[in-house]
Amino acid sequence: MTIKLKTADVLAIGFMTFAFFLGAGNIIFPPLAGNLAGQSFMPAMFGFLATAVGLPLITIIAVAKAGGGLITMTRFLPAMAATAIAVAIYIIIGPAFAAPRTSLVAYEMGIKPFLGDAANETTLALYSVAFFIITAYFALSQGKLIDNVGKILTPALIVLLTVLAIAVFVMPQGEIGIAREAYVDSPFTKGFLEGYNTMDTFASLMFGMLIINVLKSKGVTDKASQFKYLVMAGSIAAAGLAFVYISLFYLGATSQSLIAVGADVNGGMILATYVQALFGMPGQYILAAVVTLACLTTAVGLASAVAEFFHELKPQWSYKMLVVINCVVCAIVANVGLSQLISISVPVLFAVYPIAIAIVALILLQERFPNPQFAFRLVMVVAFMFGVLDGLKVAGLAMSGFEFLPLFDQGLAWVLPTALAIVVSIVAMRSPKNVAVAIAK
CATH class of the missing domain: 1.10.4160.10 (Hydantoin permease)
Structure with missing residues (x-):
């Protein structure tokens, strides 16, 4: 009790x-x-x-x-x-x-x-x-x-x-x-x-x-x-x-x-x-x-x-x-x-923060995913990949080849791809056949 x-x-x-x-x-x-x-x-x-x-x-x-x-x-x-x-x-x-x-x-x-x-x-x-x-x-x-x-x-x-x-x-x-x-x-x-x-x-x-x-x-x-x-x-x-x-x-x-x-x-x-x-x-x-x-x-x-x-x-x-x-x-x-600690931490935060936010979004939307395992893996990979791009940009690396990405200039390149991955996990994966094909790929 x-x-x-x-x-x-x-x-x-x-x-x-x-x-x-x-x-x-x-x-x-x-x-x-x-x-x-x-x-x-x-x-x-x-x-x-x-x-x-x-x-x-x-x-x-x-x-x-x-x-x-x-x-x-x-x-x-x-x-x-x-x-x-x-x-x-x-x-x-x-x-x-x-x-x-x-x-x-x-x-x-x-x-x-x-x-x-x-x-x-x-x-x-x-x-x-x-x-x-x-x-x-x-x-x-x-x-x-x-x-x-x-x-x-x-x-x-x-x-x-x-x-x-x-x-x-x-x-x-x-x-x-x-x-x-x-x-x-x-x-x-x-x-x-x-x-x-x-x-x-x-x-x-x-x-x-x-x-x-x-x-x-x-x-x-x-x-x-x-x-x-x-x-x-x-x-x-x-x-x-x-x-x-x-x-x-x-x-x-x-x-x-x-x-x-x-x-x-x-x-x-x-x-x-x-x-x-x-x-x-x-x-x-x-x-x-x-x-x-x-x-x-x-x-x-x-x-x-x-x-x-x-x-x-x-x-x-x-x-x-x-x-x-x-x-x-x-x-x-x-x-x-x-000053040194702050300067080192900022690029790391830009790279890793999208992962933390993605985890929270996935937990809150978990019931909406036909296949939670696929959803978690897809969304986390996307958030990590685009978060790393933001982190490398903040670290001062030459990233002009990625300027075509939406919100990349503002340090938020991860937002739209991650949101799209979530939508795909909810909508496009409703069919069991689609789930099997996606996992196989």
Whole structure:
């Protein structure tokens, strides 16, 4: 018999989910996008919200519907392919990019401003080690995860973010600026692609299973109840993220008079400059607290999810050992520096994001496919092929021979072919004869 959760427990799980999502990318990318968008910040913001809020929420729903993580969601693919996709996504969102980025952003915005000239590679290394020791401590307290994050860290984070958001709207530090770069002609599309950088659709594939495990530990065992509570938690997280993004976009749009964006300026610098103008030196302490808490809670969620996944993949590997190994690798990778890590991650995200979106679409439309196995294989191959083209283009390779593809110039070459593959899987495969012929080919 499943246990019905109290309202306080549901809110705690929702806050925990919000805190897991709100990390480094969620804080540094919206201010920069808002600054560049200027007067076009509204369509740019809606594009960003589509990939940074809408897609993660839909992904949570897909995880709830599938009743399991990536391996369950890709069960119609060959076993080796499904495992390879899952491992790749967990490595990207874990030790390769997202998790080390939490430490780097926390250092750049929470510690470095107070170190001044004393900041160097040694201080970064020491901070990375300390940050991931604390991360490991919370992640190892697996049974107390919801209490540590949902009931302790998150309320403090929400209070600090609310103070900052109110101040941004009540006391804007400038007029809304002009639109620049790609935000002049295609602000929605540019905002949509910027949302990739948060990696939250990947995170949803991880956190969804983590939340299911938390629900099981609370006595929620039947799939219907798990679906209900997972959707509720995802909705709470989505509302919180939208609140943060809207305020940070507006902050960026009204920051052009404070800071001129160049090649060496990132969203963290814009946010730090704005907070300094709003609150003076006390603002630096508020910002340091917000960023450190946000990055720490995300790091805890990522470390837990990665360890859970590889423990399920290889039960002989203990959860605690995997948490420690993951945190050690993250501490090492973090020392490459924030700008370098971001520059490496962007082409990878352009190549892999279409795969994650395709998985979600396939799960949500699963009942409509006459042959789910064929549909999953066709759609995933198409999404991967055209996603790689987008990734190679962003990486700077000469790709002029593919400019005839629809939306290729905007980094969305995968969209129409993937949609067409889905339509073919639904409509053209209804006849058993067609299915047999297609599989034979």
